Amino acid sequence: MGMNRYRFSRRAEVLGKSVYDHASGVIMLSVGSAYPPILPDLSREAASSAQGYLAEVMQYGPLMGLPELRETIAAYVSEDSVECNAENVLITNGAKHATDLACRVFTEAGDKIIVTAPTYMTTLQCLRSHNLDIVAIPQDDDGLRTDLLEQRLETMRANAETLPKLLFDVPDFHNPTGITMSLERRKHLLRLSEQFGFVILEDDPYRRIRFEGEAIAPIKSMDQNGMVVAIGTVSKILAPGLRIGWAIGAPEIVRRMALQKSDGGSCPFTQRLVIEAIRSNKLHEHIEIVTKTMRTHRDAMIDALAEFLPDAKVRRPQGGYFLWAELPKGVSGDALAAEAVSHGVEIGSGRLCFPVEDPGNFLRFSYSYVDPETIREGIRRLGDAYRKIAG
Template sequence: MAEIRFASRAASIGKRPPPIVALDAIKLGGGNAFPDLLPDVSAEAADVATLFRTEALQYGPLYGLPELRQEIVRFLTEDGVTANVDNILILNGAKQALDLLLRTLVDKGDAVVVSRPTYLSALSIIRNHEASIIEIDSDEGGMKVDELEAKLRRLRAEGGKLPKLLFEVPDFHNPTGITLSEERRRTLVRLAEEFDFFILEDDPYRRLRFSGEAVAPIKSFDTNGRVIGAGTFSKILAPGIRVGWANGDPAIIGRMAALKSEGGCCPLTQRIVLDLLRSGRIAHHIAELTPVMKRHRDAMTDAFRLHLPEARFRAPDGGYFLWVELPDGVDANAVTLEAERDGVIVFPGQLSFASAPPVNFIRLAFSYCGPDQIERGVRKLCAVVRRQQTDVSAQPGQAEALSLAGRHYD
């Protein structure tokens, strides 16, 4: 067999093959949709495949269906975001927004700011673009913008390279579940103006709120095109639809569109989403889904309180994820691997840090499994933690390294 000279981005994945996950595994890792509430879109699909087949079965327009772009403008106004159709680019989910924006704005070696911790797939995408990463710590109010401001002022004073882009998930943050305060959102926009960078606001969860008052999007405070909003129907409808969008200055949107390697996104699924928006079915689905996700969250937090009361976490006011700090001395990487062998899938928190990751955090998703499975999965997971606590030979950080290869991290 010929020697394969992998590109550096592929060689870094490593040689470990993708894991084979048992079909009956309790999946508390990825942010998948709850199967029992996936919507029946057969009627809409039938209409699209017949009445609109000459549109839906062709290549799609580069920017997306004009009618869907206009409907997303209306959808955004419900959150206080002003836009017009020229600001909207239809995408294959929100992650494509980050990929295209990095292609548009960021050269090799340019800096991108992220919270610490942050969305682990975002880190992978940023690294693939060979950008440097600036991590800013978080607390109960989200990214610590005072730390960011001090860092930026120090970089400027020392003649350092200022960042081109800041990436943030402001509502029910992935992985921490925290919602960024309004004051900090306003500060981010001010800093973007002063230090000449752009903000990608990735906001897939904001309409899945269980409690508390909604905070206006970062984009709503933007008056000079510094913020690009990214949205998706993956979390509020169905991930397999693969329809998302970017909302930004037309000059940026135009460059992002030109860099789309697939050309136009699938017009068939776009037309289905358009019909669901117009009929009010998406709003109805969100109203049905939200209390179910709250019950799932409560099942997970109750299970930790029962089976591992020393675990530390903050119950999120919405979204999909629970960020758990395990007891001191517990290696979450080792726990993750052993739990996988016991049929429970979770993600080690170390994947959400760009550098020097702590070893005792895990991220769990309560979106996919029902309450009974969640309780059973957390119980088994906590039993793994207990076993590690009593294993005097276990050394934090010494477990087999996990690879991103072949795993679905969302």
């Protein structure tokens, strides 16, 4: 076999480790998967869907998604003050599919997109595959620093640079930091989007999984001029294996997104399952179970980190699936994540979440997948790994 037999695309040059690859036989504290004991039993819905809707569920589905599901999602988000109709709703294969379609609709290679530093790591992979120029803006306890964003945008405009077309953020229980953006920042961000002409991709997978505190209005609920595409999913509130997400936006946006699909329309069988689960109130009941369980898991992880890794500064999220921890300066998150695997526990290095420069000393944890006792044991092992590399 000679060299260069295959001529791969530039985006396929990298053959690194995927965030979906996991070491076998280790305690998984890195992955935002559902907690297996509470996965919903949808066998009744599956049977009634297959029997009563055979021609619908075993056929190609409509490009935009099943009309009934689009109506059901519009009603679901209206509980959260987002006013929309079925024509604003596009059904996708999970939330990341919606982000990818939005990038296809709005961007060419080299266009700018604004994200937080850090941000959701698999979205970063998507943005890089579109060859986008990533504008990274820091956060504080109130979320994305809209004051710094405004300065950056004014500087770009003054220098006659092309302005960003999109902004991606997770305003509620941000992945990975757990921060929730304040109402003031949300309003400021919306004003900036109108002033500088970028569309906000508001990714909200965890919004309903709130442990304490008051809910803050979604940015989409304040959007008068169609500047926000709200992205949602049943992955965290029902089951990730269903692969059902959605995008809510102006009809001319979501229609164009639908036309970029390469999959013959999202799966009608799982769409029908979601319709049935929402109508029977099973979704709302399941959200309560998930919230109660995840609160217990979060507390177990925070307690274990205080006990076994007290050097780490941990942010306490009010909801969601993830914890973000800062190690002392000079301790490498990459090195600790690698050492942890040999101690039988998998965590995420913060590097994966930084779009540009990585400070080097952050870790990302998920408390969703294993029970509190296993979380505690995993963090105990992590403490051993830490002492080994920190000397």
